[in-house]
Structures are given as C-alpha cells and as structure tokens.
Amino acid sequence: MRIIKRNGSEEIFDIGKIIAAVAKANAATESGKITEEQIKDIAGYVEYKCSKMDRAVSVEEVQDMVEDQIMAKGAFQLARNYVLYRYNRSLVRSSNTTDDKILTLIECNNEEAKQENSNKNPTVNSVQRDYMAGEVSKDLTKRILLPQEIVEAHEKGIIHFHDADYFAQHMHNCDLVNLEDMLQNGTVISETLIEKPHSFSTACNIATQIIAQVASNQYGGQSISLTHLAPFVQISREKIKREYLEELKELDLDIPDEKVDAIVEERLKKEITKGVQTIQYQVVTLLTTNGQAPFVTVFMYLNEARNEREKKDLAMIIEETLRQRYIGVKNEAGVWITPAFPKLIYVLEEDNIHEGDKYYYLTELAAKCTAKRMVPDYISEKVMLRNKIDKNGDGHCYTCMGCRSFLTPYIDENGKPKYYGRFNQGVVTVNLVDIGLSANKDMDEFWKIFDERMELCHRALRCRHERLRGTLSDAAPILWQYGAIARLKKGETIDKLLYGGYSTLSLGYAGLWECVYSLNGKKLTEKEGKELGLQIMKKLNEYCAKWKAAEKIDYSLYGTPLESTTYKFAKSLQKRFGIIEGITDKNYITNSYHVHVTEEINAFDKLKLESEFQALSPGGAISYVEVPDMQQNIPAVMQVMQFIYDNIMYAELNTKSDYCQVCGYNGEIQIVRNKDGKLIWRCPSCGNTDQNKMNVARRTCGYIGTQYWNQGRTQEIKERVLHLSNHALTRC
Secondary structure (H helix, E strand, C coil): CEEECCCCEEEECCHHHHHHHHHHHHHCCCCCCCCHHHHHHHHHHHHHHHHCCCCCEEHHHHHHHHHHHHHHCCCHHHHHHHHHHHHHHHHHHHCCCCHHHHHHHHCCCECCCCCCCCCCCCCCHHHHHHHHHHHHHHHHHHHHHCCHHHHHHHHCCCEEECCHHHCCCCCCCEEECCHHHHHHHCEEECCEEECCCCCHHHHHHHHHHHHHHHHCCCCCCEEEEHHHCCHHHHHHHHHHHHHHHHHHHHCCCCCCHHHHHHHHHHHHHHHHHHHHHHHHHHHHHCCCCCCCCCCEEEEECHHHCCCHHHHHHHHHHHHHHHHHHHHCEECCCCCEECCCCCEEEEEECCCCCCCCCCCHHHHHHHHHHHHHHCCCEEEEHHHHHHHCECCCCCECCCCCECCCECCCCCECCCCCECCCCCEEEEEEEEEHHHHHHHHCCCHHHHHHHHHHHHHHHHHHHHHHHHHHCCCEHHHCHHHHCCCCCCCCCCCCECHHHHCCCCEEEEEEEECHHHHHHHHHCCCCCCHHHHHHHHHHHHHHHHHHHHHHHHHCCEEEEEECCCCHHHHHHHHHHHHHHCCCCCCCCCCCCCCCCCCCCCCCCCHHHHHHHHHHHHCCCCCECCEEEECCCCCCCHHHHHHHHHHHHHHCCEEEEECCCCEECCCCCCCCCEEEECCCCCEEEECCCCCCCCHHHEECCEECCCCEECCCCCHHHHHHHHCCCCCCCCCCCCCC
16 A cells, blocks of 8 residues: 655555654643554554555545544544644645655656656656756746646646646747758758758758757657658759769760669668668657657658659658668667657558558558557548638648647638648646536536636636747747747747737646546447537637637647646545546546547447547547557558548557567566555566566557656556457458
C-alpha cells in the first residue's frame, strides 16, 4: 500500500507515522487524553480504510481520517491539538513552495511530475534543470500571474492550466513551421545568415537546425512538410548532372543521354538517402534547451506538390523516409529499435489508396512501417476535405501542429489559404468527469455547472492570450523575425498574429466517456450514451464559437492528450467523490472522446463511432486502434488504412515494439505489479525489471513515448484491449 506525499512523490504507507503524530498531539493535551492502545486503534482503522481504497491515498486524506477517528472517540481537545499541529506544519510548508518539490524532482521520486510527456528522462541533468526552472515558473504563476480562482481550480483538478512551467515566459504552444519560406528566402540562426541551400542534403541539414531552434523557443510540438524539401531534389539533380558531364568531358568520354540520366538518378538517390538520414539521426540525437528531443512531426502529402515533377521527387523522399524509419535506429547495444521521433504522418489520397494506383507502393511501404515501428499515422484527404472548410466553402488538407493540434481554416489578405507559419497560443482543459459527478445525475444541474466551468475556462484562456499580447519579436527571433512563423521587424509586437484566426486558443476536454456514464449510466458505444456525448461536444463548440465572435480570436475545441494529467485528474476525482465503479475506479481517465481502453470493440466499429466525435473536435484529435504484432499480416493493416481513408480524418495503429537488453528478447515487455503494489515493466523471457536495460515504446498521446510513464498512465497501458486480431479480418 502506498501514500502520495504533498510534494507528489509516493512512498510505502507507514502506520508508525500516524501513531507518532497522534501521540505528539496527545502529549500536548492537558485533559481528555487517550490511551496508547486507543492511538494504535485509530492508526489501525485508518490503515484498514486505506487498504480498502485500492489506490494510493494522499497525506491529506489520511489526516482527515485520523481527525474523524479522534472525534469519534470523543477526544475533542486532542482533535483540536491535532488540527493545530496540521496547521503549524502547513505554515512551515507554505513559507517555501518550491524547495521540496525541486528536491523530489532531482531525486527522481516525484510520481506526479515523472514523465510529464513520456519523452523526458528525469535522470538527465538538462531535464532536471528544465524541471527546476519549471517549478520556479509554476510558483510565480500560481502566486502572482494567475487569478486565484484559476489556480484553485487547477489544483483541485477541475481544470488543467497546461504548461504552467513555461507560463512566466512569453511562450506559445505549437506551430506549423514555414520551412518553405526559410529555405527559399533564407533565415538567420544564432545571428548567422543561412542562405538558400544549393543541394537537397544541405536543405535537410538546415531543416534540422531550424527544428532544434524552434523547439527551444516554444514548448509544444511542431510540424514540417517534406514538400518544402522537394524542390531541392531538382536542384541537386541539375548540380549532379553538371558535375558528371564535366567528369565525362575531362575523360573525353561520350555516353548516351539515357545512360547519363540513369547515372545521375542513381547518384541523386544516394543524395536523398544522405539527406533523409540527416533528418532522422539529427532529430533523434538533438537535445533542446529543455533536455529532450524536439517534438517534431514530418508530413508526407503527395498532392501538396506543385507539379508532376515535384510530386515524383516528393515520392522519392517519402519512400526513403519510410524505408529508413522501418529499419529504425540502433540503441547503445547496437540493436535496431523504434525511435520516438520524428513522428510521421502519411496522407491517404486517391492516387495511393487503391491497388494499381500510381503511388500505391508507398502506401504498402507505409503499412509495413506502421506494423513494425508504429508510424506513420494516417490522414484521409477525402474526409479532411469534408471537415476543414474555409469561409469560401473550399476544403483543405494539411498537417496538425505536432501530434494532434489542428489549426482552423484561414484565408490570408491575398485570398489564399494559409497554414504554415501559424501557431497555437495555448491550452486549458476542462475535466468533464468532475462536472458529471458534481451534477449527481441531475441534467439541469449538469448544464448549470457546465456553463460555470466554461466561463472559468474562458477566463483562463484569456490569461494565456494576455500573457502573449505585447510580446516583442525579439523574444524569439527564429520564430517571429526569421520566418518560422513570421518576418516581423525588430521591436515589433506579435499582437497582430493573435487575432483574426491567424492563431488559435484551445479549449481542451477530457473524460467524455466517464462523464456520460456518470450522468445516465450509458457508454458512448450505446445509443443514449452516444447521443449525450455528441450533445456535450456540440455545446463545447457553441462556447468556442461565441467567444470567437465576440473577441475575433479563434477559440477551437481540442481533444486533450492527457499524460501526467490523467493521473492528476483521476486522483482529484477519487479524493472529491470516492471510488465509483466505472468512473473513478482507475488511476486514469479517458483521453478526449475516446472509447474506454477496456471496452471490447472491433477496430472498424471504434473508428466509425469516433469519427463522429472527431469531426466535432476541430482544434485537434486523433483516434487509434490497438493491434497485436501485425508484421506477418500486412493485408490486415492495409484493410484498416482503407477504412480510415473512407471514414475518419486522422487515425493511427498502436502496436508494440520492445527489446530486452539483458536477454535479447524482441517482443512485448509486460506490465506487472511488484510486492509493494507498484506497476513495473518486466521481460517475459528473463524477468529483467531494470528499465535502464530495456527499450519500451508505446503510443500514449499521439506521440510515441520511450521513457516510461507515471502509475496512472502505466495502468491505462496495461488495461488496453486489442481492437483487431490476426484471425478475423473480413470487414471492409
């Protein structure tokens, strides 16, 4: 049995500490003392109550139980002394709000903050330094920068004010990097002018430098498009041909044009291999200023090319990108493993989705890569053109910013659609489960509380907006002055980019599944549950539309990818409402609109159902299906991909990709409970439980995570059911 301390760390429950605390209060009591045996009875009863809760309890919960038991024995003077003891200890703690938290981070035993995004290794100095700075920022944010009502709602798990550890600085969330502008028109990196590259490999090298610089100046994900690299294939082709013809001239050789072209193309492919390898290895090995690899997504969309020549060149880049990702990267033991980054997104289109299509071979390669390495993920051009309609009634297909955050359609001053160079200002997430439970099955009360929480979220989102307003372009020159987002003048504010739809503010939501179940006892997979779920989603969108119309700011509904917050929300709900079967009996709550991870449902029904909810989450969302090892069943993967193309805008397949460094086992590393009840990872072959001697990759929130997770997320991963088997695939 474990207990959660105030600093977020977990430790083994120690009944002796209860006995000692009550004994101290008892010793200070002049009359109405209780016996040593009664003190032990109180402690024993509290231990029993905690053991029945089937979860780690907080120190505050334990102390509340102790107070109740003292009062039950009629020892009122002792109860007052115990309350005074707690109050004095609270004063000592409040005199410094950061030291203890920082120390637990350094010692790597803070369960709440551990693996905040599942790709930060908390034992690394640079990560610890970022966490330490983040604790100072959060302290400033809570004490000075945010209204107290928002801080309190965040602390109680009613809402989540994302990335408070960066809020003290004037930083935004995520963006689509305008790589085309930076490569074609030049940029500046570390006060050094970078001109238009003269080869594909150089363009790839510059792209990785841009990625690193961007990641160090914002805190969310970023995306680049391979289309912006495609024009440099032709530049390299022409350069290689000139050099080869000069070689032939020096050697006084006369070779037929067809032979010349063949050799040029062969050398060009080597150039493409070199360039793609630069992106893969640089992104994996780069560390940004916050101690992690850049959260970067690479977009692969054939129809984004401007002409047929560029499209063919883009296809070569995509093919090489998929081939290299299929191979993977070597770990320190020299074994090929699945890297976390870059995330890949492949667009399913009319000329690559059907057998016999011109680019169908790329889709087959993508399927093999997904089966082995969990990427790419898939966007359906057909569905996205339906979902993303601009003010002129035209549909658009474009990438998300990072793992799932999507921009709203936007037409610039020239009447042209614009996506690259735009960004998201920040996110505030509402805990829908808390609203549902607070209403106690009364729908009138639910909508009343819902309205109150929406206004609270609105005020919190305005805080994010106001924090960015007035930011000078000098704060992040690579973003605001040198093309990643804009080309503003030195000393100019970014204010004009905060309005009119150029950027977005995200209203996040979490726990729709549990919220609906708490209100009517129905699941989203049932008719009544689905109808209520869709009604809640529509209401969330109505609020975003109302705020947007009033303020000319693009508020957008966002399916929050809970990582550490899933554990925080779950603990908050358990504390406020107790353990309720099917709602608060897990150490996690369900992401966004997703079907619960334990629900038995096949892949096709899940994607079809979730497509309706995804369409109502325009600010971002992704659906997934959990699958076994599919490397020997690629036709099944293709079948799912075809279904995605016809039915849902954005989806992924989650498989397993693990390796034990002790015995060489290559399969699925298991999650088990140790003797203390903590979930740990164990090799099924040799029993190895040392996380430093195994490589585990799991999809958690759109991105692949490789650095393990807190107890809440680990429980969620353990309880996932498969939505697809290798034996039954006849649906499509």
